[in-house]
Amino acid sequence: MELDALLRQVSRKQLLSIVDSAKRTISLWSGAVSAGKTVAQVIAFLIAVRMAPRKGLIIVVGKTLATIYANIFVLLQDRDIFGAAICNQVAYTPGATSAVILGREVLLIGANNAESVAKIQGKTVVLALVDEATLLPEAFWNMLVTRLRVDGARILATMNPASMNHWMRKEWILKADEKDVIHFHLTMADNPKLPEGYEARMKRSFSGVFYDRMILGQWTNAAGAVYPMWDPTRHVIEFDKMPRIARVLADGIDFAVSHTSAALRVGITAEKKPRLVLMDEWRYDPRDHYGATLAPSDQAVLYRAWTREKHSPHESQFAPEYTIVDPAAAHFSAELRKFDEMSLQTAHNDVLKGVGTISRLLSNNQLLVTDRCKGWAAEITEYRWDPKATAKGEDEVVKDEDDSLDAGRYGLYTTRSNWQYELDAA
Known part of the structure; x- marks a missing residue:
């Protein structure tokens, strides 16, 4: 038989x-x-x-x-x-x-x-x-x-x-x-x-609650910091010391009107052992403009102007392969479609899988963040699991001051098929 x-x-x-x-x-x-x-x-x-x-x-x-x-x-x-x-x-x-x-x-x-x-x-x-x-x-x-x-x-x-x-x-x-x-x-x-x-290799790829569950196979509550492995001395570099970039993969964008909109540019280095880099950051926060909010059309113009700036100390300017937008930002996406040079894609918004991906990258020293990404650096130390959700047996993050984190997650997680093999093979 x-x-x-x-x-x-x-x-x-x-x-x-x-x-x-x-x-x-x-x-x-x-x-x-x-x-x-x-x-x-x-x-x-x-x-x-x-x-x-x-x-x-x-x-x-x-x-x-x-x-x-x-x-x-x-x-x-x-x-x-x-x-x-x-x-x-x-x-x-x-x-x-x-x-x-x-x-x-x-x-x-x-x-x-x-x-x-x-x-x-x-x-x-x-x-x-x-x-x-x-x-x-x-x-x-x-x-x-x-x-x-x-x-x-x-x-x-x-x-x-x-x-x-x-x-x-x-x-x-x-x-x-x-x-x-x-x-x-x-x-x-x-x-x-x-x-x-x-x-x-898997043991090196997880930390915190993800290590407990994926490696030890334990039923463990998600509590405290979402990214306890974050260490500015390991993960943050000066913009002018950014390694040479082989490809600019994406701009990940989180859009809002009443609070902050953010874009994070994701690149992959030309190193023998490639790493991902959050190269630069764009933000529009009404609090920095006396509470003035901007319509999607106006924010699209500001974002497009930012894309024409230089985002690497080495290479001449070249566009990202994808512009990945918050799935809830239909009106903003419609405005961006007016710019023919942008290859728009809707973000994969699985928060837990995205968080897990970023946790692995940080734990393996495969993600760098330049000092221009000030919103990301400010938000990541405050990012917490929601204790109310934990009490109900659910895994959720506290949705507060996470605009740059969401933008970075969109760019990194949605493009994983474009960089996963290169990082794993190194």
């Missing part, structure tokens, strides 16, 4: 979790990044598909259909892991809402908001694979549990740890025996497929 050969590829801890998952109705895998959680879950799922009663639906749940494809079906179609015998029994078209796995129809459900509850309401579920369970609405999870109306029905779910107050930890992991749950904690040491040096 092809599953027998597959089981011989996993670690002892992964194997034990696969076997023991059959003992409870709900199986939860959490822990470090790249710990092999999803591999163990998917193998357990394949075994469960073979054994599942014919009554009831088999479903795969994730935040979106795109994440289900990236996290589950790309893995299921990896012949190096699952072999041709299994991969040939997985039929799925990206974006579709159904698939066939080992001869059984499987429905795919994206659950990215509270309204997603309606997608499973009234249905009977015999088997559910849940990806990134901590990102799903609690109401959806609770409804899913009530849909297990067949003898032997099961849920198999993976997740990265979140706040200690997250509903998954408080209501399900800590009440495992009461709710027929089994929980498995894995670390990178439990994944035999990681390349040499990967674990050490």
